[in-house]
Amino acid sequence: MSHKRMPRRKAALAAGGVAALGAAALLLPHANASQDGVAGATVTARTLRAADASDLAARLRRTLGDTLAGSYYDGGGRRLVVNVAGADEDTVARVRRTGAVVRRVDNSAAELRSAARTLRTRATMAGTAWAVDPRTDRLVVTADSTVTGARWDRLRSTVRGLGPGTATLKKSAGTFKTLASGGDAVFSRVQGGTVRCSLGFNVTAADGGPAFLTAGHCGVAAKEWSDSQAGQPVATVDRATFPGGGDFSLVKYDDPATRAPGEVDTGDGRTVPITRAEDATVGGSVFRMGSTTGLHDGQVTGLDATVNFQSETDPGGVDTVTGLIRTDVCAEPGDSGGPLFTADGGAVGLTSGGSGDCTSGGETFFQPVTTALRATGATLGAGAGDTAGADDPTGARDDRAGAGDDRAGGDPYGTGAVGGSSLTGTR
Template sequence: MTKTRALRLSGVALLIVGASMVVGPPASADIPFNVAVERDLGLSPRQAEARFAQQDHASAIESRLRDTLGAAFGGAHFDPSTGKLVVGVTDPAMTAVVRAAGAEATEARYSQRELDGIKSMLDETDAPAGVTGWYVDVYRNRVVVEVNRAAATRETSAYLDRLRALGPAVRVAEVTSSPRALYNVRGGDAWTTLAWRCSVGFSATGSGGSRHFVTAGHCTQGAGPAYGYNDEQMGSLGGSTFSLFGDYGKVDVTSAAWTLAGTVNRYGGGDIAVKGSTEAPIGASVCRSGSTTGWHCGTIKAKNRTVIYINGGAVGGLTQTDACAEPGDSGGSFITGTGQAQGMTSGGSGDCTDGGETYFQPVNEALTAYGLRIVTS
């Protein structure tokens, strides 16, 4: 990094909540893949291989049953204890259909469509202070609205009373912290603008052969150049969405010095090859790569989550996990053990010392929005 750019970066960093300006290797850079999986998921390499294969199978079953069950589909999640998909049904007559597909059936009071409808209604509301977001809880078949009481006001209490009046389909849950956007071509590597550092999500190409990578939208706001981990210019900021429509953006890679790679950095464990972008179910294990904390793994807890960032406003369509992350990891890769790209880190709460929650933007939505195809290897 040149001295001029370093000074400009330092000046802007003071204005960005939680920004991380350190571009060097993360403290956990020497942790190999198998150690990270054992550390974060409690799985041996053989157990992890079996788990990821089961998740891929469950994902395919969920896709089929979602269409087959239609209005009777009450949500689904992967159960790691059995290695099977658990599917909620609002019509007991459909239980046999679920079992015939190789999944377990459980009774659901509300359909996925009903709960998604409530969540969509919440997305249209102007949430007061202290409300940190909402999502459909497929485990308990309801919509959960989270609130940080430490930041609540009188308006918050009135807002929550109105939600409780909707009945048992909505539950208010208290949290102790508010999520923040994690400010700060191989997935997980660092890249910078003139203002902050983030992490690469996934390499992608356009129909005409144009070259890009997708990352978090709050990382690509504005215009200007983009630089790689070695401070060499890669290209320029090419698009940004950071709203209820999601948190995704792209960088246009125009420098001939850079080659797009269909891999993700495992920080000490070699690269993992990107094989596709099949969406994993709730309950599945995933791992995350980022330029601040390296490689960490966790479990998908909820999808289509709306999050209200204390330094960025409401963002919709995110997937919630219990993998940790810190500022500068934003935009980095979420991927399964079998190489299925899942998304790009958006934000979260907590850290990788005490643990926390992290949200990611599903990658397929970003690819579709920009008309791109993910680079595989």
């Protein structure tokens, strides 16, 4: 790059039209669990913003460990629901005192992890995925349209062998695939054509230099990336993880003076400033931006997902990726690596892959940003001194803007219908 400061448009490296947004309220489920009926409990559940519910869930995981069997955000009641399995009365009381709703369930976190290990051993095949759904207290196992015949029989038999109430098996009409493609956004010329992906979040690398995060399968596919299809490379892959324990790449800008903005460009002149990294919460509303399909929204539907993609380099092989976020947000080829974020500026994930499209729907999986930041040592915000949460390698922090604002969503068109939303298009 010949200039010292990248133009906003190219620094953000995300484009596309704005789709209509609006997440439906999530109702409390009743399958395989019941609301806790602790005698003498007098603590009233707190109403929470989704971001605050995510913080509370993270704190409870750190303090109570496997006593908890997952949690999710009830968007209708605006409450955090926490599953407990085999917990004593003191533990239940501790959880209730935080303002969360306690729900007793049958499957512990350890039991669900054990079931997932069984699936990994006996049912790893291209076109399958599984994730923990705390709303049903089960693993949700999905087979795409390529899993038929003997492979379907094997998968169904394995799921049944996990025992009743442990897993739910369903079919997807689409095909699980990574979402890199030829087109526009961030480009790399490779043998046989051009690869296109989407930039996730601008960051500062561990050595203080400017960089960005995108999908790992993009970083594996190509080393050098440009901000225009015919342009010269402006960034080089420093580290890429795919397949295995994630799908993320750290790509360093070649010009060390680059100061790319810490925001997501959502189209039509609107941006969302990114202020922190946060863990996904099942039931939480999220937005996804990609260079192919623009802005779309939905909900987190599962955590700790394992996806078995058909290998693009070995016709008979499987690329297994673990530790992903499962959502009902749509995506299409070229959206790979794009950001998953919240209305008030929380960085949540990077687009990995999925099934379906933005016409027929489907499900999409995302790499957690917090995991990628810890693994690479990067911090949110590109450019020396332009970081969020400098004392925390994930960029997470508790001093949220508008912490007392009880909004639960965003207003992408800047109508003011939701007070304080950062999806207002102000630069």
